[in-house]
Amino acid sequence: MNRTDIAIDIDRVVNRYDSVTALHDVSMDIREGEFFTLLGPSGCGKTTLLRCIAGFEDVTEGAIRLRGEDIAPLPPHKRPVNTVFQQYALFPHMTVLENVCFGLRRRGWTEMDAEGRAREVLDLVRLGDFAKRRPTQLSGGQQQRVALARSLAPNPEVLLLDEPLSALDLKLRQAVRVELKQIQRETGIAFVFVTHDQEEALTMSDRIAVMSEGYVQQIGTPRDIYEAPQNRFVADFIGETNLLDVEVSAVSGGMPDLTLPGGMALRCPAADSARAGRGHLSVRPERISVAAAAEDTLPATVVDHVYLGTDIHLHAKLSDGEPILVRIQNAESSAIPATGSMLGLRIEAGAARLLVD
Amino acid sequence: MAAPIDIRRFTGFRALTILCLVVLYAPLVIVAIYSFNDSTSITRWGGLSFKWYFDVFSGPEAPKFRAAAINSFTIALGAATCATTIATAAAVAMHRTGRFRGKTASLALINLPLMVPEIVTAVASLIFFISIGFKTGVMTIFIAHLVFCIPFAYLPISARMQSIPDSYEQAAMDLYATPWEAFRLVLLPLMVPGILSGFLLAFIISLDDFLITNFVKGAGIETLPTAIFGSVKQGVKPNIMAISTLLLGVSVVLVTLSWFVGRAGQSKR
Ligand SMILES: Nc1ncnc2c1ncn2[C@@H]1O[C@H](COP(=O)(O)OP(=O)(O)O)[C@@H](O)[C@H]1O
Numbered sequence: 350m351n352r353t354d355i356a357i358d359i360d361r362v363v364n365r366y367d368s369v370t371a372l373h374d375v376s377m378d379i380r381e382g383e384f385f386t387l388l389g390p391s392g393c394g395k396t397t398l399l400r401c402i403a404g405f406e407d408v409t410e411g412a413i414r415l416r417g418e419d420i421a422p423l424p425p426h427k428r429p430v431n432t433v434f435q436q437y438a439l440f441p442h443m444t445v446l447e448n449v450c451f452g453l454r455r456r457g458w459t460e461m462d463a464e465g466r467a468r469e470v471l472d473l474v475r476l477g478d479f480a481k482r483r484p485t486q487l488s489g490g491q492q493q494r495v496a497l498a499r500s501l502a503p504n505p506e507v508l509l510l511d512e513p514l515s516a517l518d519l520k521l522r523q524a525v526r527v528e529l530k531q532i533q534r535e536t537g538i539a540f541v542f543v544t545h546d547q548e549e550a551l552t553m554s555d556r557i558a559v560m561s562e563g564y565v566q567q568i569g570t571p572r573d574i575y576e577a578p579q580n581r582f583v584a585d586f587i588g589e590t591n592l593l594d595v596e597v598s599a600v601s602g603g604m605p606d607l608t609l610p611g612g613m614a615l616r617c618p619a620a621d622s623a624r625a626g627r628g629h630l631s632v633r634p635e636r637i638s639v640a641a642a643a644e645d646t647l648p649a650t651v652v653d654h655v656y657l658g659t660d661i662h663l664h665a666k667l668s669d670g671e672p673i674l675v676r677i678q679n680a681e682s683s684a685i686p687a688t689g690s691m692l693g694l695r696i697e698a699g700a701a702r703l704l705v706d
Numbered sequence: 707m708a709a710p711i712d713i714r715r716f717t718g719f720r721a722l723t724i725l726c727l728v729v730l731y732a733p734l735v736i737v738a739i740y741s742f743n744d745s746t747s748i749t750r751w752g753g754l755s756f757k758w759y760f761d762v763f764s765g766p767e768a769p770k771f772r773a774a775a776i777n778s779f780t781i782a783l784g785a786a787t788c789a790t791t792i793a794t795a796a797a798v799a800m801h802r803t804g805r806f807r808g809k810t811a812s813l814a815l816i817n818l819p820l821m822v823p824e825i826v827t828a829v830a831s832l833i834f835f836i837s838i839g840f841k842t843g844v845m846t847i848f849i850a851h852l853v854f855c856i857p858f859a860y861l862p863i864s865a866r867m868q869s870i871p872d873s874y875e876q877a878a879m880d881l882y883a884t885p886w887e888a889f890r891l892v893l894l895p896l897m898v899p900g901i902l903s904g905f906l907l908a909f910i911i912s913l914d915d916f917l918i919t920n921f922v923k924g925a926g927i928e929t930l931p932t933a934i935f936g937s938v939k940q941g942v943k944p945n946i947m948a949i950s951t952l953l954l955g956v957s958v959v960l961v962t963l964s965w966f967v968g969r970a971g972q973s974k975r
């Protein structure tokens with residue numbers, strides 16, 4: 350466990366409030382210089398984990414190591430990590446410049462050096478002209494960038510960001526995503542970024558930890574998470590998917606043989622712990638193609654369609670009545686099948702994935 | 707949905723309001739007007755004059771009033787300062803330490819002077835000072851005032867604290883501030899409007915206390931309210947109206963100031 354490229358090693362961490370257990374046995378490594386995202390629905394323990402790293406929450410069991418060193422005995426002000434708080438928490442009685450200088454001054458920088466560094470970081474977030482303003486005189490997006498500058502200024506070993514974009518409106522949020530990612534690359538500081546927005550996580554992260562109810566569900570690259578979800582929660586939470594009840598007859602070499610409702614047989618990749626028996630098959634709607642009904646296709650009846658411009662969503666029903674969603678790219682050639690018509694659906698072997706519940 | 711009840715529509719609302727205002731403020735207005743009366747009578751108007759104000763500052767009773775005023779302002783300043791310091795510490799403890807044993811009891815203790823009848827506090831304080839052999843004088847007045855000023859200082863400070871989320875101090879500590887620096891550089895400046903407001907309120911309360919002061923003051927020591935009361939016992943002269951009007955002016959200014967300071971703090975966030 351002593352790899353030198355690991356910035357933070359979170360080792361079987363448990364956190365309990367009086368009666369609620371917010372984190373169950375959470376383990377993950379955050380590597381140097383990576384954009385690491387904690388993704389999960391509200392209340393799954395993301396903030397709690399960040400607060401454990403920053404030192405505002407005690408770890409009940411387990412350990413958090415920063416560059417190999419257990420940080421449990423360090424109070425928050427001695428931990429070389431900085432946080433961008435969800436509501437920014439900019440000091441309202443100080444100017445933008447004083448806010449950004451705050452951490453540097455506490456670390457013993459002279460006023461002149463601190464101001465020089467603060468201006469440098471303010472330029473990085475394109476707020477050089479706003480140094481003398483008060484935080485209350487700035488827009489939400491500008492406040493967010495001041496918060497970022499303030500926590501970047503002391504050059505922390507890891508930067509923690511708690512849903513920093515959730516207070517911004519959609520348009521701004523999308524622009525800031527790109528900017529934030531750029532700043533992360535330029536500074537080379539490892540970011541631990543918290544969000545409940547899967548699109549944000551997919552577009553920005555090097556790696557993602559998907560969490561639910563205090564458990565880590567899966568850790569991997571955005572591509573891993575999207576294309577090879579390990580369980581039902583991950584498949585369902587990230588993007589849209591069809592979850593079909595299937596009968597698994599055997600698993601050999603990680604490739605199970607299974608039977609779809611309606612009798613079609615399929616061999617596809619599976620989650621690591623998949624076993625024979627009943628299971629769930631995840632098929633992304635965009636990985637299903639529509640053909641004429643034939644021997645080797647999955648028979649379905651069209652229920653409805655939704656026209657989305659770039660895509661068409663086809664709502665269909667399998668022979669056992671289970672609903673299935675198919676996404677067809679809107680090309681000139683694509684005809685929209687009429688409601689009530691029979692179709693054959695084709696699932697490529699690599700496109701489906703057997704999950705464990 | 708029923709229409710919201712508009713209290714102004716109730717029969718007699720206007721009459722009742724006017725009655726209340728008259729009962730509350732007419733005596734004050736009359737005192738203020740008659741303090742400018744040229745006559746020695748307190749009921750007959752004899753023309754406009756400032757002579758009773760001169761009398762307060764240079765008349766036969768002037769030395770007594772001056773000594774009393776010095777006592778009053780010194781005690782009020784000292785008691786309000788100490789009470790505000792204690793109330794600030796108490797507010798931080800109440801709002802920042804989570805739950806602790808005896809939290810509710812502590813809060814009740816802070817606010818006790820608001821609930822106990824003042825005469826009880828007065829008698830109890832006197833008995834206490836006598837039983838421990840503490841000589842009554844300026845010091846006993848100061849201690850008694852300090853105690854009953856605490857809840858008045860505490861209320862605005864606590865209200866202010868309620869609107870300061872603890873994420874500010876956490877952000878400070880996250881940026882390498884020790885807990886003491888986080889308090890001094892971040893929390894305390896944010897609390898200032900509440901603290902000022904609390905101080906002014908405590909100052910006023912101390913300045914115009916009569917009952918408790920009258921019990922615990924030693925012989926020969928007077929504050930403004932007890933000095934005025936002493937004068938009135940020999941009959942109300944118009945100079946009392948002048949000094950009361952001055953005291954009223956000070957109170958109005960301080961209360962208004964306290965209100966504005968509290969509001970300025972609120973709108974800044
Ligand atoms: N101070 C607290 N006291 C008790 N329970 C808490 C406290 N803070 C958070 N929790 C609980 O811990 C769990 C995780 O919360 P949190 O980390 O804030 O989730 P997230 O940031 O993912 O929305 C939730 O179930 C929440 O109710």
Ligand SMILES: [Mg+2]
Binds near residue numbers: 392395396397
């Ligand atoms: Mg949260």
